[in-house]
Amino acid sequence: MNQNENANTTPQRPWWAHGHVWLLIAGPAIVVVAGFFTYYLAVRSPDPVLPTQAPVQASGLSGQGISDAPAVQARNHAATGTLPAQPQPQSKP
Numbered sequence: 001m002n003q004n005e006n007a008n009t010t011p012q013r014p015w016w017a018h019g020h021v022w023l024l025i026a027g028p029a030i031v032v033v034a035g036f037f038t039y040y041l042a043v044r045s046p047d048p049v050l051p052t053q054a055p056v057q058a059s060g061l062s063g064q065g066i067s068d069a070p071a072v073q074a075r076n077h078a079a080t081g082t083l084p085a086q087p088q089p090q091s092k093p
Contacts, residue, residue, distance in 0.1 A: 047079045 050072050
C-alpha cells in the first residue's frame with residue numbers, strides 16, 4: 001500500500017469538529033451578547049436630567065467657583081434631545 005493512498009482515505013472531520021473554529025466564532029459572539037446587555041442597561045436606567053442652576057457655594061470653602069452649568073446643559077441636551085432656552089437679547093432704549 002502506498003503512503004499517498006493512506007493519506008487520501010482518511011475521513012475529513014466536519015468544520016464544527018475543529019476547536020479553533022469555535023475559538024474564532026466565540027469572539028464576535030461575545031461582543032454581540034455584550035452589546036445587547038449594554039443596550040438593556042441603557043434602556044432600563046436612563047440618565048436623569050440634572051438642574052441647570054449653578055449651586056450656591058459657601059464663601060469659606062476653597063474652590064475656583066467655576067460653574068458646571070455648560071457641562072450640565074450639554075449633558076441634558078444629550079439625554080433629552082432638547083436645546084436649552086436661550087436668553088432673549090435686551091433692546092437698548
